[in-house]
Amino acid sequence: MRFFSDNAAPAHPAVLDALAAANSLDTAYDGDAWTQRLDAAFSDLFETPVSALWVTTGTAANCLALAAMVPPYGGVLCHREAHINVDEAGAPEFFTAGAKLLLVDGPGAKLTVDAVEKARSRIRADVHQVQPHALSITNASEYGLTYSPDETAALGEWARSHKLRFHLDGARFANAVVSTGASPADLTWRAGVEALSFGCVKNGGLSAEALVLFDRDLADTARRLRKRSGHLLSKGRYLAAQLLAMIDGDVWLANARNANEAARRLASAAGAERLVHPVEANEVFIRLSADEAARLRGQGFDFYDWGVGEARLVTSWDQDLAAVDRLADAIRGL
Amino acid sequence: MRFFSDNAAPAHPAVLDALAAANSLDTAYDGDAWTQRLDAAFSDLFETPVSALWVTTGTAANCLALAAMVPPYGGVLCHREAHINVDEAGAPEFFTAGAKLLLVDGPGAKLTVDAVEKARSRIRADVHQVQPHALSITNASEYGLTYSPDETAALGEWARSHKLRFHLDGARFANAVVSTGASPADLTWRAGVEALSFGCVKNGGLSAEALVLFDRDLADTARRLRKRSGHLLSKGRYLAAQLLAMIDGDVWLANARNANEAARRLASAAGAERLVHPVEANEVFIRLSADEAARLRGQGFDFYDWGVGEARLVTSWDQDLAAVDRLADAIRGL
Amino acid sequence: MRFFSDNAAPAHPAVLDALAAANSLDTAYDGDAWTQRLDAAFSDLFETPVSALWVTTGTAANCLALAAMVPPYGGVLCHREAHINVDEAGAPEFFTAGAKLLLVDGPGAKLTVDAVEKARSRIRADVHQVQPHALSITNASEYGLTYSPDETAALGEWARSHKLRFHLDGARFANAVVSTGASPADLTWRAGVEALSFGCVKNGGLSAEALVLFDRDLADTARRLRKRSGHLLSKGRYLAAQLLAMIDGDVWLANARNANEAARRLASAAGAERLVHPVEANEVFIRLSADEAARLRGQGFDFYDWGVGEARLVTSWDQDLAAVDRLADAIRGL
Amino acid sequence: MRFFSDNAAPAHPAVLDALAAANSLDTAYDGDAWTQRLDAAFSDLFETPVSALWVTTGTAANCLALAAMVPPYGGVLCHREAHINVDEAGAPEFFTAGAKLLLVDGPGAKLTVDAVEKARSRIRADVHQVQPHALSITNASEYGLTYSPDETAALGEWARSHKLRFHLDGARFANAVVSTGASPADLTWRAGVEALSFGCVKNGGLSAEALVLFDRDLADTARRLRKRSGHLLSKGRYLAAQLLAMIDGDVWLANARNANEAARRLASAAGAERLVHPVEANEVFIRLSADEAARLRGQGFDFYDWGVGEARLVTSWDQDLAAVDRLADAIRGL
Structure with missing residues (x-):
């Protein structure tokens, strides 16, 4: 019996059924009927208008979000053990063209306002040091801890007060929602989150993750970067269909x-x-x-x-x- | 009846069957049994030992190949109307960190030795100009023309003589093989091609393309870049299975x-x-x-x-x- | 007698005198008294408030301007024979992290509204093609032709109407001013130019060029990029002193x-x-x-x-x- | 009396004299007589054939070296308080196109074999983590401590055994040479150093630093990157002359x-x-x-x-x- 990775599990039957159902002629890229339904489906789920893009990996979702938020000369405050720092082979640096991850410590791979403020306050504002442009957290964290809506909102408020963007790596967002009992909205945009990597593959998906943009002004850039990074699949309908299958009926x-x-x-x-x-x-x-x-x-x-x-x-x-x-x-x- | 894109077509039934067959527990990323079969399957197909990597788009295949071949300060000779120049949103520049596409003209989006030599000879070798490091052609070309083994080999020989890498964008490689009646080997490594973007999605695939490396020394870099660019899917077995289904039985x-x-x-x-x-x-x-x-x-x-x-x-x-x-x-x- | 390059000429005596005069203790980087005078001196020269940064090469001036104006996924409309395309070793692609030069033809390395509009109109607005974000011209051009204020203003108006930034490579700006008899202001910001590479080295300087920003909102980014690209000299006063010596007394x-x-x-x-x-x-x-x-x-x-x-x-x-x-x-x- | 920065000091009179002496017609860029003497002068100084390039800042010297040594997907082991990590505004990430600084701790901003081995051994070799490609140290360190030849050689040997490149930031190399009493050769190539940022500006220079390449195979790439990053000055003779003035007579x-x-x-x-x-x-x-x-x-x-x-x-x-x-x-x- 395997307990070493949720990526080892198969796809949920509803996902395979959705692929079969989508297996007909349609428009290429993201012009198809399934993809066209994504924004509405995720807007319903999050109780607010969002832009939702399918991608195939959490790394792509994370890094498209960061690259849409942070210029090449900027920095991203994140936990030293964050997946983006430790296990993405430098993808954040690649997508952002060299932005710097500004590392913060804290137990259980979680960040607190105190910890990020301490890190931020050590950075001089002059041109010699990389300035933070965004904050990124992971819920559930790399050690399986969750952020409550209040914890998230405190970080969101702090980020806003310092004009930092706020990204949430939700590779295991579903587990956080179930664990906290909080609504998806309370764990994200109501707490200041502007972009969410909404994980599906670890949770029964086959090859689809979603990048959910609460700040819809990021969508045009994110869509261009998705193409530029080779992540705009020719037959996108098979990704959209997976995501719809996962959220339909609360799978x-x-x-x-x-x-x-x-x-x-x-x-x-x-x-x-x-x-x-x-x-x-x-x-x-x-x-x-x-x-x-x-x-x-x-x-x-x-x-x-x-x-x-x-x-x-x-x-x-x-x-x-x-x-x-x-x-x-x-x-x-x- | 639609004639506007081969990307609009559905996936072949064998591909969907393969997804279902792969839908069981296995190792994540590229450690699974299906992925482990890829090198052998493509080596058989091409009659020589190759490294084969699944990816999800032709843009990713093209650009991973180019980034493994060309340093950021280098250039790639290609046709002015090549897909990499016209329709990939700057992905080659992104993956290579700013290498320059050095544009060559020719009828039907095809290149000849005369044309590439003329372009090359205009470039001064000094530090003020970007030097070519690779040649990239497309077979079948963006206008549906094919390169014969001899035409390809002439370009391959020319590239070798100038120490240039040689990449083949084969988004429609299957159509070129069928059209020319030539063997996959004669259209590629026997003609000097070192990396091939082997297209499947336009030809009945669902979401899998292959990057076939005849120069296997490129494989380690290509694999690291695949991860770094967010293209290492967590459940890679579903991509490998598609590719195997396409080449098994010559689908x-x-x-x-x-x-x-x-x-x-x-x-x-x-x-x-x-x-x-x-x-x-x-x-x-x-x-x-x-x-x-x-x-x-x-x-x-x-x-x-x-x-x-x-x-x-x-x-x-x-x-x-x-x-x-x-x-x-x-x-x-x- | 040498007629092969204005870079071969020595520095003007006033420039050497200025170096000697600046040879005392002062604050490092750009905090010194000479550098502090630059904005005012160039604002006077251009009859409008500007931000002026010293740099050491025209390539640096050009590329800092472009990188401050254009995101990595954007493009720059310029002449096919522009210095930035032909003789800067891919520096624009390096500084911008992969933006694409979108090449336009025209006699004498000059651009016209017709030529740039024709190039622009061929670019589809979809995510598959790189979108122009800026226009760059050279005055005097690479073939020694000048743009009049009216010609510049027509391009500036066109750029504005398409929400494009407007950069002027003025490696030989002094020669253009003298040749046209126009004021520096009429050849730049009054014609819509937002950033000027103000050449000095070809014109009697030793190692100082200026990046003059008419859109002063670009200054903070340009200053950060100057440091990030290794162009913030420790003893900047020796560059500022050269520039001041050149414009004092209209040298x-x-x-x-x-x-x-x-x-x-x-x-x-x-x-x-x-x-x-x-x-x-x-x-x-x-x-x-x-x-x-x-x-x-x-x-x-x-x-x-x-x-x-x-x-x-x-x-x-x-x-x-x-x-x-x-x-x-x-x-x-x- | 100022004790806040060695960058605030003026240039040494010999440096100004050298500028005046170089103020005549010569070939542009690095084709002039002064620049042509650099390799020999530094080869004498270091008792071995080297390639020596003038640059204008330590940041440029450091980052050209690192970019010539490390691919975009690689990493550089360095001290957490190293200048390249703390005070260069992300220049290493910019020049290398996103390589990652892999941070190591140690008293006085110095590294030991134990410390770097501990850091290295924590990095998995798989594609998910950035692999180290180089080691960079600073002598004298950011806290004014020096490495002896033996300490340097131990690190050099360790680097070699792990196939890592070895870079030395010598912004205050002169102070280290004087302090240790060791020869320039013993503190560098004899201890395995392959590239040295040889500082002059803090030590009486005006605007010239040297990048000294003991591995001369790095020179072609370094020269191309120097141009590409806007660091190839049009009148390079004024930089070469400064360096020659500094080492002539052991100034x-x-x-x-x-x-x-x-x-x-x-x-x-x-x-x-x-x-x-x-x-x-x-x-x-x-x-x-x-x-x-x-x-x-x-x-x-x-x-x-x-x-x-x-x-x-x-x-x-x-x-x-x-x-x-x-x-x-x-x-x-x-």
Whole structure:
């Protein structure tokens, strides 16, 4: 049983059905009927008019947003362990043509107003130092922690007061919505977020993510950058159809609910002593000796080591809860 | 009946079947079983060991190849009407970080050794001018003309003699293979081509193209650039599966054969007088007055105007030949 | 006697004196007393408030202006033979992070409203093509032709009507001012120019050029880009002092007057038959057989061949008119 | 009396004399007689054949070196407080087209093999993370500490073993040479350094720095990048002449000797209690209360605060030692 990545899971059946349903003649690029429905569908979901663009990866969504917000000579405040800094191979620097990630620390890969203000205040305003132009956070964070609407709004207010753009990496946004119980609107634009990378692939999608722009003035630039970066697919209808399938009937929330529940069960089994971070979404970081790890693997459970003496367990939308309970029991039995 | 773009056609059933077949748990990114089969499958097809990377667009394939070949301060010799110059929104400049397209003219968007040598010889070698580092051609060309193995080899030899890299944009490579009757190998590496953008989407694919590297030393850089440009999909198996489905059983050749045959019938109906370019692949450029265009459209045929007094008809892998014959008759009847 | 480049001439004595006068302790970068006087000095010269930045090369001035005006995904309309396209090693693409030069033709390396409108109208507004964001012209042009205030204003008006920025490469701006008899203001901001590369080095400077921003909102970005591109010298006072020395007492105009007069004499000697372009500044392009060129060189005159059967003679601020007359006589004697 | 920056000092008389001596007709760019002497002069100085390029700023020297060494998708290991990271406005990211600075910590802004190995070993080799391609250190460091030949060679050996390029920012290289008593060769190429930014402006130059390439294969690329970045001055002879004047007769060493001696006297006056870092070059960082700082300023001494309770005193090549002793006395008297 695999617990090492939600990217390893298959696509949800509704997504495959949507591909088949979209498999007819239509206009190329983003002129087709499915794509034309995206803005309305996401505007409904977020209770405000938005521009929504399909893309194929979270990296593309993140970096198109940042490149639309930040000039080449600008900077982006983000967590030192943010995916954009650690696991995107320099894509932010590539898309922005050399903007600098200005790194901030904080437990659980989360940022606070105090932390970002401290980082910002150390930067001189003169021409010798790169100035911040945007703030980027991740919800749920790289360690599976969530931001509440209030936490997000505090950062949004702070960003606004310093004329910084505000981007949210939502590779696991669905898990954050389910975990906090907050509305998508409260976790984003009502809290000042101007662009959201709305993740689907980890949550049952096949190859479609969405870039949701609450500041619709960013849309023209984002669309041009999407083409310029080779991300405007010729047959875009197959991406739009996936996204529509995920939000129609709240498939995205049902999927996240299952993944979060699986993680909750593992966390409960692990207990406070073992947990490296609180478990609020679908990632469980636990203390595990090499011997313990070997024993779990011997029972057929796959997962990543996370440094020395720790392990990461990621649960997926399709995780069979009975199998999860077997792992939970195995952890209890260590 | 639509004749305006091969991107408007649906995906071939074998491609959808392959997606369904790939819809199970596997390793993320490019570690899955399908992706692992790509190198072998393309090496068989091209009769030589190659590295093959899936990507989602021809623009990405073209520009990853160019960026792996050309430094930011270098240049790429290409036709003035090449897709990379005209219709990719500056993607080559983006991926290469500012390399310059050095434009060459020639009928039918084709290049000859004479033309490229003339362009090259005008460039001073000093530091004030951008030096060419690569040559890029398109087969079939943007006007539906093909390069024979000999024509390609002459350019390849010339490029080699000037230490230039050689890239082939094969958005319609299948149509060129079918049209020339030449082997994929003779049209590429045997003629000096080092990197090929192997098009699938126009030819029945859903969202997968291949970047085929005959110079396998380019593969490590190309793979890093693929990630850096946001083109490393989390669930790459769904792209690999499409490519394998297209080349298994020669679906790609059957599809191109149908499209070419459709174009041939239209060309035959149009006659030499009307044809702007010889028809060698699946694009037909004809002289057509505004009145004639209106009459064809009145009969239900859709296509693009191409400047004043001309029209472009593109045929697809799934084009019903009976419908094509109706358009052919309508053209004859003008 | 050298006629091959105005860059070969020495610096004017007033410039060297200014360096000596500035050789005392002061604040680093651009905080010194000399630099602080630049805005006022250039505002006086141009009869309007401007921001003026010292730089060391015309390439830097041109490209800082373009990078402050044009995003990486944008384009710049310019002449195919413009210095920025032909002789700056891709610097515009480097500074702008990949913006595209959109090339326009016209006799004498000059642009007209008709020519730029024709080029602009061929560009589709969709996301597949690079959109123009700026227009750049050169006065005097690369072939020594000048734009009158009216010609400049027509282009400026056209640019404004299409929301394009307007840049003027004035590597030989002094020669254009002297030649046209127009005021610096009439040749620039009154005609819609928003940024001027004000050349000094070809005209008697040692290492200082000025970037004059009529749109002062560009200044903050230009200053940041100047630092980011390594062009903020630690001891900027030595550049500011040169510029002040050139415009104090109208040294720049006296120098250009001498160079233009020298060119006029050569043009007069060459006669209409030999002249490839009208001579309006300090460059003389003449038809000259290989034999004739050899004879002139045999008499001690140095100049560049300019293609087959043509030669370029460039006159300098310090050109001794007696020596010029000897070359004029030699040309008459061919 | 100013102690806030060695950039505030004037140019050495020999430098001004050299400008006057170079003020005659010569070939443009880097074809002149002075520039042609640079390679030989620096090869003598470093006891090995080198390529030496004039530039106008340390930022340009640093970033041309890095851009010649590191591809856009690569990374540079450097100290978190390195000038290239903190005070160059993102110039490394600009010149390299987005390479990432991979930050390492260590006391006094110095790096050790342990520190860089620890940083390197944390980077996974997969395509998701930016790989280091070069190591860059600063000697003397940003806090005025020097690397000995052995310390440099240890880093050089480590870099070589990991196939990393090795760059040395020598904005205050002269001070390091004087301080360590080591030969220029032992501090550079004999220790594995492949490119050196050889600082002159802080040490009595006017506007010239040198980029010294021990790996001469880097020279062609560096020269092209110099032009492309607008750093190829039209009248390069005035830069070459400055550099030659500095190294002829060892002016550069005499100047550094004076500056270091001035710093030594201040350090001695301050005493170990007050010193934040050991004083090994021409920078003195001392603990100083706000009241004490005010008292020194009241006596006519200018310097920068350096965070709360600290101050930075920088001594220059032209510092009058009698005045330095007055400051030393004032510090003792606090």
